[in-house]
Amino acid sequence: MSDPDPKTTPLYEEHRRAGAKIIPFGGWLMPVQYTSISDEHHAVRKDVGVFDISHMGQLIATGSNAAEWLNRMLTNNIEKLEVGAGQYTFLLNQRGGIIDDLIVYRTRTEQYLLVVNASRVAEDLAWLQAHILPGVKLENRSDHYAGLAIQGPRVAELFQSLLGDSFELPARNTIREVEFNMMRLAVARTGYTGEDGVEVFFESKYASAFWTTILENGKPLGIRPCGLGARDTLRLEMCYPLNGNDLTPEHNPLEAGLGFFVDLSKPNFTGSEVLAQTKEHGTKRRLAPFRMEGKGPPPRPHYPVYRNGERLGEVNSGTLSPSLGYGIGMAYLPTEHAKVGTALQIEIRGQKFPAVIEKKPLYKKS
């Protein structure tokens, strides 16, 4: 992952000041952890944590034809979105392979905000521009917009400490403009952790002030700044896929077990024919969540996966789960071997360790 010229978010100096360990990620220099991945992980599960998500791409599609066009480009049904609502969806190629997974919000009657993966902005833009319709304007605001994900059971309390006791967060999967200290914030009740939380988008000039305010006000609530390390362990416990690891142009959403976000009943969209066929004939492989059994090292991406001595595939995502205390992961396996309860062996440095396929999510809130 060596990038000759990685980008920095408007919060880069704040991260350094907070003692973050910085790594290259998707063309960006991002904090991977501040104190420890486990501590940050537990803060989000128990209290609240804040993540810099300014590296994520923000695209705006506007115009009388925007809805119809997006409905051809994306898998979920955009007609279901009232103003202020958002949905998880996929951008596919003609073969049904995943270019990107994203959230699209309807921010005005004829305006949509697409929040896309940092490493896919250029590809998404090129693909979308190449297929644009008259009556749609597509704008990339990524370079002058920033974002924070504020996640954890105490997020509502935190916002009430900022905006007053009567303040209510927007409903789940919706977005609302909120003014705070002369800052205009787009607050969305979404996240990538499995906890209650928001993702907040705003102009880059507000980034430092808002970051500092959140950390200051969050202090009595046990807030911690959290890096990509905890973001990965939190999302994997929930079996949320990571683009690049679990989602690639070689995989389609049905194989990833995310058919819920594909509306095959709507008119033709890119990749729909392939997906309709896949649905009819069944997928050849499935992304299976698994846990390690007994004491053993945590699984990591690319470790080989076996069943009864036969090699079935390799680990796509893997880590030690800080909440559960054992190794967890996800792997694409032939569908006939991807059933819950199937015993697997993960090969780690030449030795095979037992694992078992589980239902998702791997972590269930008690």
Add this chain to the structure above:
Amino acid sequence: MSNVPDDLYYTESHEWVRVEGDRARVGITDHAQAELTDVVYVELPKVGAQAEARGQIAVVESVKAASDIYAPIKGEIVEVNEALSSNPALVNTDPFGEGWIFVLQMNSPEDVKQLRNAAAYRQAIG
């Protein structure tokens, strides 16, 4: 600032060595554990294994990644810290004490003179 005890020898790859007669007790330094954070698994060498100087001999895993541990000097593994199997976090909480990883029977005790002393290691980690 990391703790760097004066009575130990150190390697470039952040192992420490405590000379106990013709044996050497080995672990990873306070600096190394702070860099790794959250040690969640230690793959111990086998007693009786022959270790080559700078040869990979154990693995320490954090939440994020697996890191190789190298034998500082040539010798035979005569003891391993089984306590790390159930409590790998000892590497974080007590890197120079309870968090030791293995003991080597040195081929030649003179070999430790090739390693860094505390002052040189302190300088290396800035």
